[in-house]
Amino acid sequence: MCCLHAAAPTPDLILRDTITDKAYRTYRLLPFDVPDGIQALEIRFDYTGRDARTTIDVGLLGPGEKFDIEFRGWSGGNKRSFTLSASDATPSYLAGPVTPGKWQPLLGVPNIRNGQTTEFTAEVYFQRNNPAPLKAEAGWYRGDLHMHSAHSDGNCASKSGDKRVPCPLFLTLDAAANHGLDFVAFTDHNTISHIKELTAPQPYFDKLLLIPGMEMTTFQGHANAFNLREPVDIRVSSKEVPDWNTLLTEAKNKGALVSINHPRVPTGEACMGCGWSPNPPADLSLVQAVEVVNGNDIESPITGIPFWHEQLQKGYRLTAIGGSDTHDVTSKNVSPPQGRIGVPTTVVYAKELSIDAIMEGIRACNVFIDAAGSRDRKLELSATYKQTVAMGGQLSVPAKQSVTFTARIEQMTGGTVEIIRAGNITRRTGIPAAKHTWSFEETSDGQRHWIRIDVRDADGKLALLGNPIYVN
Ligand SMILES: [Zn+2]
Ligand SMILES: [Zn+2]
Incomplete structure (x- = not known):
């Protein structure tokens, strides 16, 4: 379009x-x-x-x-x-x-x-018209897709430092702008009362796009609904909302893009319904994305990456995204798995900086996660067989024909690129320079595959996580 x-x-x-x-x-x-x-x-x-x-x-x-x-x-x-x-x-x-x-x-x-x-x-x-985009050009836009404010359980020290108080949303906006982010999504639990606090400051934050959202927080899992402006009934497993599919359908009908949050965080008294556990199972064709990195959990046992890989193996084309889940933007001592604002950063290729374009970009899946929130690291992946597609794209390749993949990595030196095919690392190569382009061939067997790349830094830490290109 x-x-x-x-x-x-x-x-x-x-x-x-x-x-x-x-x-x-x-x-x-x-x-x-x-x-x-x-x-x-x-x-x-x-x-x-x-x-x-x-x-x-x-x-x-x-x-x-x-x-x-x-x-x-x-x-x-x-x-x-x-x-x-x-x-x-x-x-x-x-x-x-x-x-x-x-x-x-x-x-x-x-x-x-x-x-x-x-x-x-x-x-x-008799409608809301799209505001002008904050930036009109196509490009990579960096954002944080998960955070909380006084409108749910966001809290921070009061101005005097004497007590803990519900944290004003403005502090988070300021921190996000200072981190150089292009967009943020506010996802307070089960409410949309924060939206009015996004409308007023948007003109002041003229380089930071403010996206309304809700963390749909149930006893059987959490999921973010982005670009949601109306309430949805989150009482999953009640007379009103028998199952997650009912909730997912309502969110879809209200124009939201849905991402499953922190699917492998254990459910318990510390975290109500945190693990993704719909009963009966949810129809994941109603879902567009998975939060595979929540705060600093990328290499912990509770990372969402294995869950996401399982869904890709089943044929669900879900975009991997990340979110800091920031609850206290003022805290100097954020201990893992909690992330600071912008850690991780989700980087989305979009035709402009507007809510519609960022949503369209996440759906299109030309997206990577910058785990440390570096501000400038970049990961691009394309594949060519008769035509060239980017991450999220699909190529039809007959058996024995080969596809050329090209990865471009910026602002990383001395790290490693890993090719991941069907969840397994199949190849590695070193990154010699800050701007590095690398090509490799994959031979088709005529079957369906998904291929993506990750990048580790010089210390071996997972730094950039890419979305797949689909073959057949
Ligand atoms: Zn949650
Ligand atoms: Zn949250």
Whole structure:
């Protein structure tokens, strides 16, 4: 799909008002009807006469009997558009359901000179429009896909250091920006109350994309739902939600991308339902990714890599991602398996830096994990037989034909590249220089295979983990 932002969205309604100098220092309403089933409202407005010092202030009333119910916000002269939904709203406006009925922009006229007339126009959209991407170009974007704030069990020392308190989300955003990340996903447990705190700071964090998410935390496993803006019912094994498939289907219907979290962390009193243990088993075709690295667990017995390999062997094409699972971004003493923000970093090839493009990039699987969160290490893998594909791609190769794989590794010297085929290391080679390109051949036997590479640093530590290319 190309040109996501090329076409301007079409408004559902256009409201117009001609305002003369008689309206000086008065208020007026511009009613319109909201139909049933609307999740989000966006209004973009403009008016003529700014050069003649005309000023029109803007607010919004919704359906209601009394002003304090009707009141949905007031931005005066300080904004040209706003969005409002049950989960979040542009600052100046109140998040709340977009109930059907009569809604009314409330206009104030503080300045209009004698003899002046202004044409006020408001475009009403019964949806949330995609914001402009933070960066328009295609490339590798680095992010952390798992963290918690005061909206669940994120906690930190208070300002004075005297006590532990629910940790303000802003501190995590600041730490992520300082780490040079391009995107973060907030995944508080079983709630979306943090989304309104992502909408307000996004303009300030103009190089850090803020992705709403939820860690769906059940007694039978945890999974992150990325780009989720509505609540989902996580009561797996109840009358309402008989099994994980019900929850996965609801998340999918609400537009989320789902990743199984820390599948091999033991379930117990220390960690409620942490291990992936759906009963009955979940249909993994409803899942897009697996968190194979959680914090610093990459080489521990609880790493998610074997679980992921098992699913690849079964034919599920799940993208390997990582997440720090940061709960206290201020702590100086983070002991494994807890990770600092950006440790690990998931690096996604995307056509631009926007939520849709990062989600599309994770689905496409041209993704690697930078276990130490280095900021600049890179791992690219492509394969060529009649055509060239990147990680996540597929080639059809008849038996006895050979495929050329090319790996490019940057910012690693003295380490080792490992080729992994069907879960086993089949070859190793050293990395002589900071920028290293290396090719190898694989001969097809006509059967299905997946082939991927890992990179170890000079100390033998697993540093970069790549996603597979599929043959047949
Ligand atoms: Zn978890
Ligand atoms: Zn978590």
